[in-house]
Amino acid sequence: MSHRHDDSQRNPSNSHPEEPVPYPHPAGGWGALKSSAKHLIQSEDAAKGVKTLLKANQPGGFDCPGCAWGEEPTAGKIDFCENGVKAVAWEVTSKRADADFFARHSLAELRSWSDYALEKSGRLCEPMFYDGEHDHYQPVSWGRAFQLIAGELNALASPDEALFYTSGRASNEVAYLYQLFGRAFGTNNFPDCSNMCHEASGVGLGLSIGTGKGTVTMHDFEQAEAIFVFGQNPGTNHPRMLATLRKAAKRGAQVVAINNLKERGLQRFSDPQSPKEMLIGSSTAISQHYVTPRLGGDMALLRGMAKFLFEQEQEQDQTDKGADTQGVIDRDFIAQHCDNFDAYEAVVKATPWAKIIAQSGLEQQEIEKLGRIYMSSERSIFTWAMGITQHRHSVATVRELVNLLLMKGNIGKPGAGACPVRGHSNVQGNRTVGINERPPAELLDALQQRYDFAIPRQQGLNTVESIQAMLDHKARVFIGLGGNFAAATPDTAQTHRALSHCALTVHISTKLNRSHVITGQKALILPCLGRTEIDRQASGEQIITVEDSMSMVHSSQGSNEPAAPSLRSETAIVAGIAQATLRATRQPAAHLSWLSLADDYQLIREEISQVLPGFEDFNERIRQKRGFHLTNSAALREWRTATQRAVFSDSALPEALMHEQDQQHRAANTGFTLQTLRSHDQYNTTIYGMNDRYRGISGERNVLFMNPDDIKQQGLTPGDRVDITTVNQPDSDNRLRQVKGFKVVEFQIPRGCLAAYYPETNPLVPLDSVAEGCGTPTYKSIAVQLTPGIRQE
Numbered sequence: 001m002s003h004r005h006d007d008s009q010r011n012p013s014n015s016h017p018e019e020p021v022p023y024p025h026p027a028g029g030w031g032a033l034k035s036s037a038k039h040l041i042q043s044e045d046a047a048k049g050v051k052t053l054l055k056a057n058q059p060g061g062f063d064c065p066g067c068a069w070g071e072e073p074t075a076g077k078i079d080f081c082e083n084g085v086k087a088v089a090w091e092v093t094s095k096r097a098d099a100d101f102f103a104r105h106s107l108a109e110l111r112s113w114s115d116y117a118l119e120k121s122g123r124l125c126e127p128m129f130y131d132g133e134h135d136h137y138q139p140v141s142w143g144r145a146f147q148l149i150a151g152e153l154n155a156l157a158s159p160d161e162a163l164f165y166t167s168g169r170a171s172n173e174v175a176y177l178y179q180l181f182g183r184a185f186g187t188n189n190f191p192d193c194s195n196m197c198h199e200a201s202g203v204g205l206g207l208s209i210g211t212g213k214g215t216v217t218m219h220d221f222e223q224a225e226a227i228f229v230f231g232q233n234p235g236t237n238h239p240r241m242l243a244t245l246r247k248a249a250k251r252g253a254q255v256v257a258i259n260n261l262k263e264r265g266l267q268r269f270s271d272p273q274s275p276k277e278m279l280i281g282s283s284t285a286i287s288q289h290y291v292t293p294r295l296g297g298d299m300a301l302l303r304g305m306a307k308f309l310f311e312q313e314q315e316q317d318q319t320d321k322g323a324d325t326q327g328v329i330d331r332d333f334i335a336q337h338c339d340n341f342d343a344y345e346a347v348v349k350a351t352p353w354a355k356i357i358a359q360s361g362l363e364q365q366e367i368e369k370l371g372r373i374y375m376s377s378e379r380s381i382f383t384w385a386m387g388i389t390q391h392r393h394s395v396a397t398v399r400e401l402v403n404l405l406l407m408k409g410n411i412g413k414p415g416a417g418a419c420p421v422r423g424h425s426n427v428q429g430n431r432t433v434g435i436n437e438r439p440p441a442e443l444l445d446a447l448q449q450r451y452d453f454a455i456p457r458q459q460g461l462n463t464v465e466s467i468q469a470m471l472d473h474k475a476r477v478f479i480g481l482g483g484n485f486a487a488a489t490p491d492t493a494q495t496h497r498a499l500s501h502c503a504l505t506v507h508i509s510t511k512l513n514r515s516h517v518i519t520g521q522k523a524l525i526l527p528c529l530g531r532t533e534i535d536r537q538a539s540g541e542q543i544i545t546v547e548d549s550m551s552m553v554h555s556s557q558g559s560n561e562p563a564a565p566s567l568r569s570e571t572a573i574v575a576g577i578a579q580a581t582l583r584a585t586r587q588p589a590a591h592l593s594w595l596s597l598a599d600d601y602q603l604i605r606e607e608i609s610q611v612l613p614g615f616e617d618f619n620e621r622i623r624q625k626r627g628f629h630l631t632n633s634a635a636l637r638e639w640r641t642a643t644q645r646a647v648f649s650d651s652a653l654p655e656a657l658m659h660e661q662d663q664q665h666r667a668a669n670t671g672f673t674l675q676t677l678r679s680h681d682q683y684n685t686t687i688y689g690m691n692d693r694y695r696g697i698s699g700e701r702n703v704l705f706m707n708p709d710d711i712k713q714q715g716l717t718p719g720d721r722v723d724i725t726t727v728n729q730p731d732s733d734n735r736l737r738q739v740k741g742f743k744v745v746e747f748q749i750p751r752g753c754l755a756a757y758y759p760e761t762n763p764l765v766p767l768d769s770v771a772e773g774c775g776t777p778t779y780k781s782i783a784v785q786l787t788p789g790i791r792q793e
């Protein structure tokens with residue numbers, strides 16, 4: 001079948017002409033439509049699914065529970081994508097995991113089920129209690145469930161023995177109430193999914209430009225001359241972003257992909273919402289330039305680009321004495337706004353090209369080509385995701401991204417800026433409203449001013465620290481507001497042991513998952529409404545609010561009847577827990593009327609507007625059609641750092657990444673670096689199906705992507721099975737970490753690098769292997785070795 005590529009001719013600079021790829025079609029297109037339809041039909045409530053979808057990301061509708069990409073300012077009647085369809089179909093399923101289901105299946109049995117099978121059981125329906133004596137969850141009333149939690153929390157020796165985990169789907173309203181309750185109870189222990197996700201972005205941006213958030217809006221994408229996409233697979237994880245990139249490519253902007261793998265979605269895209277592209281089978285080349293650095297090699301690549309800029313500036317100085325050389329490096333901007341540039345210049349100049357080439361795994365010419373594109377662009381945007389943030393030196397890499405942006409004054413001007421593309425649909429909003437184990441003093445001060453109970457000041461535990469605390473018996477009650485802690489976290493065996501040490505584990509969830517069957521001595525499942533459902537409280541139907549990656553805050557309202565009459569909203573559940581727990585104590589927080597707040601979410605928004613800057617008149621402004629924008633200080637060139645200036649970071653490159661530690665290791669089979677990533681058929685730990693269409697995989701998830709030359713060198717053939725074992729580092733605990741029977745698949749990936757799916761490979765990530773300065777597990781760089789294996793059933 002031949003596909004016409006209407007603009008492929010327009011981009012003669014395409015550095016990689018079409019090579020054979022596992023999926024010959026453009027991303028999106030008919031493949032996406034076909035798959036969407038299949039998922040709706042499998043949800044067994046296709047009609048409801050379609051009706052629901054038309055309300056996705058529309059004013060008055062619900063915010064798609066898929067990703068955190070912003071809304072197109074000019075989006076038409078339909079603004080969702082194939083993977084948004086899957087997320088919605090997953091929620092509107094007609095299957096139910098009700099009390100009968102739990103009577104039929106013991107915990108021991110459920111533990112033997114796959115993650116896929118657990119979530120396939122359908123929507124949770126009523127509160128369920130595991131009492132530690134019978135091997136079945138049993139129904140329990142809401143009131144009794146709240147009492148059980150209150151009893152365990154109030155029996156703790158210290159409030160810091162409680163952990164309040166959040167996954168980024170929670171609304172601003174419930175997240176605000178949850179942090180307020182945790183702090184009224186007396187702790188800042190708010191581990192969250194962000195600790196495993198974009199933490200390095202928050203920390204790095206904060207240190208460099210004084211805000212942890214991205215500085216661009218959707219309008220900037222319309223004006224950028226160059227867009228660099230680092231360590232991100234939008235074709236799968238942010239499909240609506242492809243439409244934005246497609247528009248940019250069509251109007252002639254340079255789109256550059258920097259990715260360890262050749263990802264289909266970053267190469268060609270056919271927009272399912274463009275009738276013309278669909279009808280004539282054409283597609284748009286998304287990135288005209290595509291480089292594949294070694295895992296963790298991005299910082300070296302960026303440093304190479306910076307080095308190139310310095311060299312170009314010097315060359316122009318020499319050939320063009322006295323002429324204006326502002327074009328290469330924006331020295332006026334730097335003089336006016338930045339600190340520490342001289343130190344940065346010195347460290348860049350002192351870094352030899354040989355080091356940059358070895359660490360990035362790229363040729364000098366490739367790096368210079370990117371440097372040239374960046375140099376010639378007046379307005380550049382850098383976007384990035386997990387390929388940048390899940391390494392040991394992630395904070396330094398994020399800061400290097402910012403260094404380069406600052407060199408050309410690319411922050412705080414139209415069409416330019418930093419864009420960390422967030423994961424969960426409201427993970428950014430959760431942080432904004434106070435889910436933070438290391439809360440800034442301003443937040444604590446503001447809370448203290450508003451409430452008459454003592455706000456705890458000591459730092460709390462992040463995700464990895466929480467696991468360690470449970471292992472050490474220092475934390476005994478775990479409450480999860482959404483998410484799947486047992487599966488999403490590193491070092492699965494250790495994490496499961498940690499959870500089993502708890503007196504009580506509690507999960508507020510929509511669907512059954514691993515975390516419900518890896519219990520403490522006692523456990524509760526509290527089933528909640530999903531985004532697509534009508535939320536009725538005493539004052540009537542409620543709306544909730546969320547914040548996307550571009551800091552737009554907007555409302556969301558479900559329109560489906562709840563999956564079961566006994567479901568409660570997350571907000572009502574948190575209020576119920578707070579009321580039961582604090583009433584039993586004599587703390588002043590007991591006087592706060594938790595249940596009234598949950599009766600009318602406007603009251604919670606009123607609290608938020610009293611406490612958090614930027615939320616003035618929250619209830620009024622949220623009525624605007626597409627919500628409102630939270631001002632970004634850095635975008636206004638207002639730097640909220642210690643010196644009130646943007647700060648260049650001058651860290652040296654990591655001494656040696658794993659792949660630099662000599663080729664002999666690989667010959668001896670100990671020199672591979674593994675990244676763990678998402679397939680096209682999953683949402684984090686939720687597995688929708690066994691296919692990964694764009695990477696040519698069907699029917700299986702235990703696969704290992706490998707360079708063809710490495711396959712040969714290891715004496716393997718594609719299709720062979722291998723066991724993957726973590727190589728212990730000199731200072732590590734020497735535990736055996738292994739997964740078995742992974743099928744070897746050829747892929748365009750640099751030598752020495754491997755890729756396999758999350759969460760199947762989470763057992764390989766050592767608990768103490770975390771990013772410096774932010775604690776994110778190093779999910780994208782695990783030292784492993786391979787040995788022959790057999791297929792596991």
Ligand SMILES: Nc1nc2c(c(=O)[nH]1)N[C@H]1C(S)=C(S)[C@@H](COP(=O)(O)OP(=O)(O)OC[C@H]3O[C@@H](n4cnc5c(=O)[nH]c(N)nc54)[C@H](O)[C@@H]3O)O[C@H]1N2
Binds near residue numbers: 294
């Ligand atoms: N459908 C769907 N949508 C999702 C999610 C989902 O699971 N499914 N998850 C949501 C969440 S929580 C998040 S955080 C985002 C995740 O969005 P992504 O960050 O796109 O997710 P990953 O699958 O982890 O992909 C990482 C990408 O980085 C590349 N990469 C890995 N290591 C490196 C490196 O060292 N350098 C470079 N340059 N590239 C590298 C990988 O090849 C891969 O393309 O998506 C969100 N949206």
Ligand SMILES: Nc1nc2c(c(=O)[nH]1)N[C@H]1C(S)=C(S)[C@@H](COP(=O)(O)OP(=O)(O)OC[C@H]3O[C@@H](n4cnc5c(=O)[nH]c(N)nc54)[C@H](O)[C@@H]3O)O[C@H]1N2
Binds near residue numbers: 196198390424761765
């Ligand atoms: N190896 C490896 N591990 C990783 C990553 C990686 O790239 N590699 N990525 C990390 C990243 S970026 C992230 S963000 C984390 C994700 O970690 P989590 O956010 O903890 O995990 P999810 O899989 O998104 O959670 C899925 C569960 O959320 C519940 N749920 C779904 N919708 C709702 C809702 O509306 N309300 C409530 N209350 N519950 C709901 C369902 O019960 C579902 O089973 O995983 C991290 N883990």
Ligand SMILES: [Mo]
Binds near residue numbers: 197198
């Ligand atoms: Mo994430």
